[in-house]
Amino acid sequence: MSTITEQVGENDAKTAESGGNATGPSRGEIFDLLSNHRRRYAIHHLKQTDKTVELGALAEQVAAWELEKEIQGLTSAERKRVYTSLQQTHLPALERAGMVKFDARAIELTEEAEQLEVYLDIVPGDSIPWGVYYLGLSAVAAAVMAGLWLEIIPTEAVPTLGWSTAVVGLFAVSAVVHVLENRRNRLGEGERPQ
Secondary structure, eight states, X not given: OOEEEEEEOTHHHHHHHTTTXXXXXXXXXXXXHHTSHHHHHHHHHHHHHOSOEEHHHHHHHHHHHHHXXXXXXOOHHHHHHHHHHIIIIIHHHHHHTTSEEEETTEEEEOHHHHXXXXXXXXXXXXXXXXXXXXXXXXXXXXXXXXHHHTTOSOOSSSOHHHHHHHHHHHHHHHHHHHHHHHHHHBTTOSSSXX
């Protein structure tokens, strides 16, 4: 079982600056909108295409991701079920929140939704969240530095500067991996949404 934490950028700052009454949806509303995978998939596809998309094409792509099939392998019933759900429920909800413009059968992201930076911090059941990882790494670094200060750690084989470089290197490598992981999991990035 995995835990998913959703992080939202830019709109948080706008909402906080205006006391929670920004022109766009609040953080809670965004989380509520993104709590449904069909809405996430729809936004993901619209961010990928960066243009107006026909409802039928959007429904096909969402159904393909949802059912983990190729578009060509979808049945008409599978397409219709997602099409109807998007048309009657999900796209109107996204439109009310100001995320999409939904006109007849054409959908496009609003400027606000295009600027929305969302990534999913996916933590598999046998893994740890990045925050806990960095806390542990900081504890190891503090122990190494304390050992060097108290002269408990030998500096004959590895000089003090070598230990310090190793600690900084661990943080740098961890940060690079974390950034790449976040980019891969960002809504609108990658082949398939998370």
